[in-house]
Amino acid sequence: MLLSSLLLIPFLGTAALLLWPGKPAPGQMRLITIVILVLQLLASLLVTLRFDPAQAGMQLQEFHVWLPGIGLDYALGVDGLSLPLVLINAALTLVSAVITRDIDKRPRIYFAMLVLISGAVNGAFLAENLLLFFLFYELELIPLWLLISVWGGANKAYAATKFLIFTAISGMLILGAFLGLALLTGSVDFSLTPVLSDRLAMGGQIVLLGALLVGFGIKIPLVPLHNWLPDAHTQASTPVSVLLAGVLLKLGTYGLLRFGLQLFPEAWAKLAPGLAIWAAISVLYGSLAAIAQTDMKRMVAFSSVGHMGYVLLAAAANTPVSLLGAVFQMVSHGLISALLFLLVGIVYRKTGTRDLKVLHGLLNPEKGLPLTGSMMIVAVMASAGLPGMAGFISEFLVFRGSIAQFPVATLLSMVGSGLTAVYFLLLVNRAFFGRLSITPSSDDPRNDARLDVQLAVVSPRETIPAMALVAGVVGLGLLPMSLSRLSDASLTAMALQAMGVS
């Protein structure tokens, strides 16, 4: 029942928000949402306390037959792969609710959708049945589409439609792969049992795995399936970007590990060299594209594309260390990208622009955004993999775990890691250093040097969640054992199982 509470709290919370009597003010809706999400976080922490890190398999399992005719069971379980993601979902959805401001338009629906997404993501991470996973995976699409299309920026309709088309295709491919499995194996067993050659020929395995790779590759996203992400981020409001980058992209990488690697270990081993090269291309393309951006948010979005490539590399290598690196990368990317989007959002709110050709000197201690700038420097250092922060430990584990298997792809990915420092230093140098100004240079440099900028101060509501994320980024970097303890046994077992069967 404990895992069901991670679904009940958000789903009942969604119902409560939608049915709340009267016309509550946006602030009141926000407060109710925060209470629901704090309860969800407490329940997630309780799951963590009950979780036995020494055990490798699924724990706290719940099973109810639902629709046996089509193989749909209510089967939930948690292991070292899903637990960190459940925790990060609870934490980042709470951050999204706390930083939400100025929702005057339909606040009831906004907050309900936020909580609904969180519940659906929990369901996807906890599902032990393929169809149940698919239900939750699809459940978050429409709320997210609404969050972008209703509360997004000027070009929201375009971005939301693009997001919907891409992710609907992703869903269709995943459902197609699951149904194809039933068709090819002649059974409606949608449990997480590995599909081996004795059940399905290699050709069939590769086709199904290929569909899953493209389906989850859209969600992650991997180059060249990434096209929807920069637009979605650019048009989404800051809390939605935090949720999208921090949590929702992880559905793709989680799906890849759980349903690609774990379900089709033999086919995975065959495709692994190609996947490693794909990962390297994704990393390099994401990094080079980020360098070319002048919109801060697009730069961070392309950085996400690059950094999620590390997870594919680690999954392709499929060693205990690389899989641990993959989980670290998912968690650290969740924290760091959430922090980056939150800080970019603060800059945008205060200055009205994210254009790196216009923003300068925001670190100005008296008139600028010094705390935001300082946290941005921490975030970019973490993202670039500086020791002592979450990004370092995850990248180190990914590279260390992958280099023996795929040295060329790993080295190319390392170059991508170096490029992270390049584009983020460009960002910090342009937007935060120098004389404070938020106007493009004119023909009169004397007048440019005399413009005074009046920026409003950043409220604690925005800085406190950012500081909490900074603490998480540094904390995970200094105490990586806190996470590896949870995941080590499960991931080692997963890697050994996959190696054994391949």
Added chain:
Amino acid sequence: MPVISADLVVSQRSLEAEELTGQLLSGETLLSDTPDHVLEVVGVLESYGEVLDAYSKNLIYQGEQQFLNPFPLFKYLDGDLSPAKIWRHLNHDRINFEYAEYCMKAMLWHGTGGLDAYLDSEAFRENCNTIINCKRRRDPLLALLHPLFPGFLIEQIRNAATTHALGQFWRVMSDLFLDLAAAEADGRVRSIPAVVDFIKQGLVDAAGNPIHYGVEIAGQHFWVLPPEAGLTFLVDVAVPYVEAVFLRGMPFLGTVSFNAQAQQISPDQGRFTYGALYADPLPTMGAGIPPSLLMQDMYRHLPEPLHQWYLERTRGEGDVREKICRSFQKSMFCVTNAAINGTMPHPLSTTKPEEQAANRAYAAAWAERLALGRTDCLGR
């Protein structure tokens, strides 16, 4: 093009040289006469006066008590070595005397006026040799250093002389600014023209004050700047100070790097425009930017009415030092205005064409330099 709210960017009109010349010749003040400007200028000069009092005492203490001390570890403590004072110093609960030294070094480096001419004279060198000969007999380190680097101790004495002279200059200015605050409090000064006139009168009264400096070594008295050098307050110290600190300054703005090879810094020091009247107040409190220290010191002594006035504007306490810097720049334009008025070759009321022409040339020379400064703060 991004959408930028117009109220986020504030720009004020800068003045051209001709406009400034006209104002100087007509006896108009450079800073516009508004009640807010009076509050800002008098308030900020009062806090500056308090700070200058501390700077002055410390510079004079350094000149007299830390003379040729090779390890002046306690030079900022004014001789009080009590644990409480040392703790306050280490805890940074103190005046930033580093800024005073920064100004002294600017004067020494730009080296204009009578003081600098005397520091390069043969008479000064002879005084130095006498002092060094006496000092090195009691100090083995100096005895070793002097033959190895014959110019070193003389340069140290030039440093000490400039330090002491600046201390004497600021003694007068501190009293003048505190008197100004008292005059405003009892209603004698109510407008910007009255402020400028008060400062001008103070400068004129002190113009002829002698500047001299002597040290005691082993019970013997030695002159470093002897009375017979004839150095006086206005011409030999005040004017070089204005030149070095208000006008030329140092090419270090903190947030902007200069490319000296690309001639972004003029090879002619006389064309430098990095002083207080040209400084950008925006980077105030940026790490390592020297005026930040002064703003922090003035913040500690801010009169309450001005403090309240700052709290009601922009970020309140959040950008108070930057606002002090803006007010300080306005007040420095008033001081410069007073100095120009006080040193005008002929009375402004003259009807003789040649005297009018001399005044015009003098005002135009100043206006040309001031026009490059932050005249946008003048509110014209």
